[in-house]
Amino acid sequence: MRFLMIASYADSLIAFRGPLIAALQDKGLEVHIAAPDLPAGHQVRAALESRGVVVHHVPLQRTGMNPLADARTLLALHRLMRRVRPACVMSYTIKPVIYGMLAGWLARVPRRFALITGLGYAFREDSGRSRLRAVVQRLYALALSRAHTTFFQNPDDEALFRRAQILPAGKRSCIVNGSGVDVASFEVAPLPDDGPRFLLIARLLGDKGVREYAEAARRIRARGAGARFSLVGWIDASPDAIAQDELDAWVADGTVDFLGRLSDVRPAIAGCNVYVLPSYGEGTPRSVLEAMAMGRPIITTDAPGCRETVVDGDNGLLVPVKSVGALEQAMMQLIEDWEQVVRMGQRSRQIAESKYDVRKVNAVMLREMGFE
Structure with missing residues (x-):
């Protein structure tokens, strides 16, 4: 069974999703990653491939609202899914969630999961961002209506999405305690006592x-x-x-x-x-x-x-x-x-x-x- 994870920022894959990738592999899944800025020889790509992960480059601009660039992202993800044929797709951060869920729906991926890791710049209360916020909310609503489950990392974000009808009524959601932390790797260290x-x-x-x-x-x-x-x-x-x-x-x-x-x-x-x-x-x-x-x-x-x-x-x-x-x-x-x-x-x-x-x-x- 193939599992496709879509990200917008290469460094987050090891630091934030490494344990989840390993857990999926332990369940017998063949894990594929789609992200921008992962050319051959890239440190993160090499680390993922050494763990048996299949890495795919996709064109994706993390910031900005360029319709042509975003259309290329959607098309590239759709083509990738038609080729890889994953049983499941999970994406996180704004653009991967939006275009990953839409591409997954168009490619008829059986199970689709979105992970909301924060609201980001577009949601901050600022009059100069109202138009951007409205566009992002409409795109989110369109995409999340195609997700089977949307994961949130805190109850405030879930409540906002429900209240603003970004997450359609009846759609399943689940709150998790962030990305977690490896408490074995991050061990207690003595407190420095040489001043604040x-x-x-x-x-x-x-x-x-x-x-x-x-x-x-x-x-x-x-x-x-x-x-x-x-x-x-x-x-x-x-x-x-x-x-x-x-x-x-x-x-x-x-x-x-x-x-x-x-x-x-x-x-x-x-x-x-x-x-x-x-x-x-x-x-x-x-x-x-x-x-x-x-x-x-x-x-x-x-x-x-x-x-x-x-x-x-x-x-x-x-x-x-x-x-x-x-x-x-x-x-x-x-x-x-x-x-x-x-x-x-x-x-x-x-x-x-x-x-x-x-x-x-x-x-x-x-x-x-x-x-x-």
């Missing part, structure tokens, strides 16, 4: 709260608190991307220690004693799950996806979206109370094991897709 050490890992986008993080860091440094603020990530191709000169200014004045893009974030997490993600909304943030598994308290926003990971006052602190003052206050609270940092870090690990273990998350997905 904060960390944010994210694509450098405004919607990730990177600017709020930098401003809160600047204010706390001005207090003379002796804290350090690390930033891991890269400037992504997005209308919402942080400008290079902004990043350069933060580094030049010592606001943040920029560590760049890391293939392995575990040393960075081990080097912090508090993890921060001031995002405007997520599916379920993978970086938070990794930090929780390594025993770190979390400061994040009371926003969809983010709020699911933190019990306020238990394993971390929740702050309002876009509130630099509240973020600064939360950071200062943990700077001034080391015992709370230790206790919250221990609770984070316990929650990661009980709720977010990738094996438990994948078991739910496999069962819903009919493989258990």
